[in-house]
Amino acid sequence: MTTPLLSVENLQTQFETAEGTVRAVDGISFDVHEGETVGLVGESGAGKSVAISSVLRLVESPGEIVGGEIRFRGETLLSFEEGPNGERRQSPESLSNKEFRQRIRGREIATIFQDPMESLNPVFTIGSQLQEFIEINRELPPKDARDVAIETLREVDIPKPEDRFDDYPHEFSGGMRQRVLIAMAIACQPSLILADEPTTALDVTVEGQILNLVSDLQEEYGTSFVWVTHDLAVVADICDRVNVMYLGQMAEQADVHDLFDNTKHPYTEALLQSVPRPDKTVESLTPIEGVMPEAINPPSGCRFHPRCPDARAVCREVNPEPRNVSDTDTRHNAACVKHDAFDVDYEHSTPIQSEGDEFGEDLQVTEGSR
């Protein structure tokens, strides 16, 4: 197997708060290969955005990356080792913050932020902001950077880019600003773009345009993407592989087709049942009962068990790591003990009540009384 472009292993990011430590990202691993679009899916609060910020070292105090390893083209960007007093500290192989800023940010790994209305500096023109990033990351003189900026604005379908170059963000609509953010990412010619819910703030028609645009650009440049979203329709549309996160951990990791057609984790299944799908006809949609618990005090064992319809006693005890449960050659990881790969005697464990069950019973009663 070839070296992945980006490889994240056992990443842990936590936030120290007055109430205690919040493990927002608690040991996730995922890879991104050249030219691939990898989805990072989950409900709000699952830790998707924190995972992205961690890769770019943009986690702000009181947040801190406390463990794991991040490699880019095989080179270690960040890793940890044991210090002399047994404390965990960054290993010397990790890039220094300065090197990381100069070599990685923007240049190798660019990002598209979630909120187009907040992500552009209101007091500078669109063009000057774009040009600045190009100057920094492609080491072009101002004049050339300006030309590249205008050309890129044209590529993301900003009409009359020469004229719009000197306009301020407030003179652009949300969709246009999102295009500008995309232009910033691609203009720096990175190998990887981390897109943090870039279409969530947009209406559906604009979202469609943006997704098409991104697909076109990806075809043209072969850039890899990590696409963070909670929208499975978007995942189906653009992703090659998908990582499903739940409460700071990975629930399921699979090829996009396997994930939709051969779902292995009850959480993914619940997610899929909660949204309409063009390829399946259902009587009604089933919401996932309950809300995701706070990461500050996660449930014991499998974090999904209080909401899981398949939960058994053993699920309270064991917090499974994702393991390969594929029936084919393609890897398909699931972190659920109901699979044989986990030898914890799920078969003989007693089923337990969960919020998911309660809902299921209610449904049966309604059906019976009909």
Added chain:
Amino acid sequence: MSHLRYTIKRLLQAIPVLIGITSITFLLINAMPGSPVEVMLGPTASEELIAAAEERYGFNQPIHVRYVKYILAALGGDLGRSIHYGVPVTTKILERLPVTLLLLASSFAFALSVAIPLGIVSARRRNQPVDHGSRVVSLIGVSTPNFWIGLLLIIVFGYHLQVLPSNGLVMPLTPISEVEGATSRLDVLVQTVRSLIMPTIALGTLQMAAVSRIERSSMLEVLGRDYINLARAFGVKESVITRKHAFRNAQLPVVTIIGLQLTSALGGAVLTETVFNINGMGRLIIQAVRTQDYALIMGTTLFFGVMFVIGTLLTDLTYAYLDPRVTYEGED
């Protein structure tokens, strides 16, 4: 273009403000017991003498007649004569104005040159010792009356250490012969600086503290915005982020505070000038009230009103310069 139109419009809007200021002041003065004539002639003056003087200065006319006369004359640039000094009010104001302007300019130069870097460093090193230190200084600064700071400075540097003059302000253009011990223009300038130091600190500390507090909080707010994170994500250096990406955005609330401080500093100047025996506008207004010098009270108050209008106008125009989203179009 729109800035020019806006400026003119704002200046026109200042007219009602000034009419308000003059009419309220006029009414207040006339509500005071006694009259300027009584003050001028003393307690032993006869009734006839007072009546004759009142007729001469026009005080026997009804108040609205006097008000309209005053306004009409003021429009022509005539603010009347000071009874106490015996010279036109405008002459007196022009004589005192440069002193107060110099004091204000020097206080603000001091306040801003300390406050803005202090606020920024504080925000960048939030909750570190330098931040705690600057916050303590700011808190003391905003809660200490300026006359008290002035008195303390006089006691320490003027009286005990005797390193700085605690009395009066030497203007830079004073004739050389009138400045004690000066033989050249340079000596005069040195005296100017020396005599400015303590009043500047006394008057400027409050503005310095207020501005550094708002600079800190404003910088902190801006540094947490998405667009700052975006710049970081694209490899922009922290120093550039502070200087360029965050600074301009953070100055909007700061400008508002500076504009407000400009007006409050005028009040502070009254006290500072009194403490340091500086013959500026502040002492003039106090002198005017003490002697019930109607024309002079009106003139100085009007001047403070004009300063207030200019202060807010400057604030608004700076806003437009700093923030492209502020336009004055469509306000017509």
